Amino acid sequence: MKKWLPMACLLVSGFAAAQQNPIDQQLEQCLNKESSTAGMSQCYGTANKAWDKEMNAQYTQAMKKLTGAPKDKLRSAQRAWLTYRDSWLDASRSYFVSSQGTMAALSVGAQGVSLVRNQALMLQSINKGSCTNPDDC
Structure with missing residues (x-):
């Protein structure tokens, strides 16, 4: 557990530094008060x-907001992303279970949050019509 804790802290501080979203703040607070896996x-x-x-x-x-080809392409991209997310987490879970045992749940959990957070921000950049600020995409 000692080996994993610094990585979890880095991940949480990375969330906080990237953007102080309420979801990230709640995650950080939750992780700070919890001591069990x-x-x-x-x-x-x-x-x-x-x-x-x-x-x-x-x-x-x-x-x-979208119509025609852009709407169709976004739908297709989101479906492909969902398949990618599930496949990545399955592969990640397989690896971490074999190398970390019970700590695997934390690694996979952190990756899941990161994947979905990033996709939400990418979709948000489409809604804003811009991706010039790295925190928006």
């Missing part, structure tokens, strides 16, 4: 659900 895993699960909700809201907003 199960508790920290729940923190990641809660954050993942919140980012998933944000991602779906951004996707819905973009789909309402």
